[in-house]
Amino acid sequence: MSSLTIRDLRKSYGNVEVLTDINLEAESGEFVALVGPSGCGKSTLLSIIAGLESVTSGEVRIEDRVVNNDAPKDRDIAMVFQSYALYPTMTVRENMTFGMECRNVPRAEQKETVEKVADLLQIGPLLNRKPSQLSGGQRQRVAMGRALVRDPKLFLFDEPLSNLDAKLRIEMRSEIKKLHQRVGKTTVYVTHDQVEAMTLASRIAVMYKGVLQQYDTPKEIYERPRNKFVAGFMGSPTMNFLDAKVVAHGDGLGLTVDGGDGAVMPVTSEKSAGLTQGQPVVFGVRPEHFNPVHAHRGDPIATLKVLVDMVEPTGSETILMSRVAGQNVVASVEPDDAPNEGETVELAINMGKICLFDPATELRL
Amino acid sequence: MQSPPDVRHPPKATRRWADMVPQLVLAPTLIAALVWVIGFSLWTLWISVSQSTLLPDMAYQGFEHYAKLWGSKRWTVAYQNLFIFGSLYVVGTLIVGTLLAVLIDQRVRFEGIWRTIYLYPLAISFIVTGTVWRWIFHPNTGVELALKDMGWVAARFDWITDRDLALYVVVITGIWHASGFAMALILAGLRSVDGDLVKAAQIDGASMPRIYRRVVLPTIWPIFVAVAVVLLQFAIKTYDLVVALTQGGPGVSTTVPAIVVYDLMFQRGQIAQGAAAAVMILVALALVLIPYAVWTGWQKRKEGTRHG
């Protein structure tokens, strides 16, 4: 049974439509990440699921109940906010019991629940402190604790890690993942960080301009993005898009980069379905699918001759900023294989991993 | 599994009422504000063109009361006084306030005590302030008598009974009362100035007075505008201070518009003309506040476009 169902959802403020025809379903126990650039509507969608915003049309269902008109408290949800939203005048314990107090849960039961959750999150020693006396990571943990005591049908997270520094963020990320594995509750997690989405989610909903672009597993999203936006948004450094043309190549088809030296890159038979000779395409290659020819392993390959403008070592990998026929190409290579600035090198492309897009519709072909 | 209810159906009536709580809480205030701000203004406006004399009479008469008002010497003197008093009071208060703020900004010891001393006049009423200063300025009780008592028999300090100088007594007292207020706001502004700016100016070799004059004070000029607007409002509404200090005299030399309103309405039984005078006060306020509101709105919009 699905735990959360969103059907034909629309939301507009006056004449401005901020969400258009959202359809989304989460199985029980699933971890769904809503990801997209700021202003894409992901936070609005989360607020609608929480009942903090109303629906213009469509329906939101939690398990088998339509909750469109239910108040947040009646939806059996819990939420962790970006700012944590811990009540500053209450102790950690009071923060966690406030919801139960509102629901008239007996005191003994409140105490028991808080202790159980405090144990789970290892915040027992903090229970009598005020939020202002906690570090960022501790606040984060208390915020999750407050959500956990509710034992809800649905967990909602609104960019919960964006206020933490880089190191703590990675730490808390894995903690959230562990927690989800342990508790097994359906979770909707909003983030603008595609790495967070990739690492945490069982399915990712990529949103842009109020429209759900693709809803799929992280692997599918990464390898088979439905359109140019999804391809570009997921992955860092971002996918290269080169204007190219389909040409004949032996028995099959190949690609030449517009304005280039005419070198033909063979397209695998699996990817050439539906392509016709002379068709313009956008040729998408992720930076890590480039390799200097001498270091390339595996097939099938094609090569592309590029002029290296800049070399940026990051330690674990080296980023090449280069050009081919006036189009920028970013490649990520092993540090040992990196060429020098100003060199012209031949890069091997793993043609099994490339994506081709229609230049007009931007959909993947 | 039961069939899902139609989402377009209105929710339960009880929830509707609960949703109305915020508006219901606000309702008494809203009604009061509507009656008080809009209703009362229109009422007074109507009275000013009605046939009212000693008692309200709602029959329409026209704008004669305004003509009569502007024809009376008392009123023109009062309006003129408002201009003289207002400009001297605002400028003087800003100068003294700035001076005090800059002095306190020199990392002085006991800052809290200095501030408390300079600001306390604002806590006491205009009535107390005016009464106290009247005694000090009056030749029979104040400075002049003290000087004579000390042996300077020819001493004269009788501004308060001098038709040409009494208004400056009001100005001085007003500045004494409000300069702490200007100091507090300007000091808050000085404290908000980026310390790096001062360091940069010091490295450029500027002296402290020059740093204030050329760098620090110019960056907080919006605060000066805000303080000036508030002070202008005080000036336009000035009533109690003059009543306690000079009662508008000698003669009409320190009369201000608010005093004329009171006299016309409650001493001379000319309600309509008093209402007309009150409307003129509102007009003066609007002339100050509307441009300021437009200007701040414009500033905010400029900020907005610069940031996003």
Place this chain on the structure above:
Amino acid sequence: MADATTHQEFDPLATGGMRRRLVSKAIVYGALGLFALVYLTPLLIISLNTLRPLEDIVRTGFIALPEAETMTLRYWGEAWGSFCIGGTCEGVSRFYKNSLMMTIPATVLSTLFGLLNGYVLSKWRFRYDGLVFGLITLGVFMPQQMTLLPWAFVLGKLGLSNTIGGLVFVHTVQGISFTTLFCRNYFVSIPDDLIKAARIDGAGFWRIFRRIILPLSPPIVIVTVIWQFTGIWNEFLFGTVFTSGANQPITSAIVAFSGSGTGERHYNVEAAAVIMAAIPPLLIYVVGGKYFVRGLTQGAVK
């Protein structure tokens, strides 16, 4: 050690700098002291004159020190309890009580309304809420003169003419504009997420107000209470127009007896009454000075 001192003494730059620093310090403190004198003297002089016999004041005026042998506190007693004002000889005690009876309820009521209004206007957005807020804050700028006649009429209709209750009513309505402005601007800085979290926790309008907003409110409550108390206590025009005789607040009473130029003047008693009128707001100011300034900055710059 010796080396260090000689070195310092012979360094012309260091000594020059030191002297310049001392001079500028002297200027700063000198100016601060001079201003302090100007601000303190008037009230000090009048306070001292409450202790002097009338003959002394008449002879030398206010600007003189009391003489030890004639110093007395009895003028305070007279001013409080037995001085004759307008035919009745009860001193200012009655007017003082009037002022308290007017100021305290009006302060409490306007603060309560301000808190609720500010809470609604900052946390429960609805259609046209900006317009409503604008209308309410317009009241801050209303000149009293525009409201005198309508108020007199309304108070008459309500049977509140010449009553303390009438003044409480007028000051409450007028004060709500200020308190709403203060509270709304303060509550806006409370993150909306707190309210959302509380709603998800199941708290309603009143519970959120009681458990989240009120515990965060003490700073703004102090500001509004100080502001309202001093403002209403010091107010003069409404008190004079809407009440008369024994029902007037202290400000009107002071003008009534010290402003009227007839008969023999009792400067020492009058001075005591004036100081008494200044004491409550001064006390509040000294105790809550920090919040007083905060109220100023918020109220003025908006």
